[in-house]
Amino acid sequence: MVGTKKTKTGGKTRSALQDVVTREYTIHLHKLVHGRAFKKRAPTAVKSVVAFAQKAMGTADVRLDPKLNQALWARGVKSVPHRIRVKLERKRNDEENAKEKLYTYATHVIVPSFKGLQTVAIDAE
DSSP, rough: OEEEOOOOOOOOEEEEEGOOEEEEEEEEHHHTTTOOOGGGGHHHHHHHHHHHHHHHHOOOOEEEEOOOOHHHTTTTTSSSOOEEEEEEEEEEEETTTTSSEEEEEEEEEOSSSOOOOOOEEOOOO
């Protein structure tokens, strides 16, 4: 997972995991489901989005918005969209008995075209 960042003097600063941050990513699903059996493409796409979010945000707990799930399944089990734009929000877990301090909430972002899009950090308001 994400460790602590070190300064030039060698002292440790706060963990990058503690930051509450929001970013937009484009996930290339076409290469992640390539070669999968037709009846397993959409479930693999969902698992791939979760794995991407875990790696990008450094949290084990990833929650998908129902609209994102609908967008992945919109064209059926075997015709997954080639790319999808997602907004990943790292949030604090306020539940008392939570194993993880933070979780990631993934939502779908509708864009007209994927051309020229970059990863964007969004200011938390």
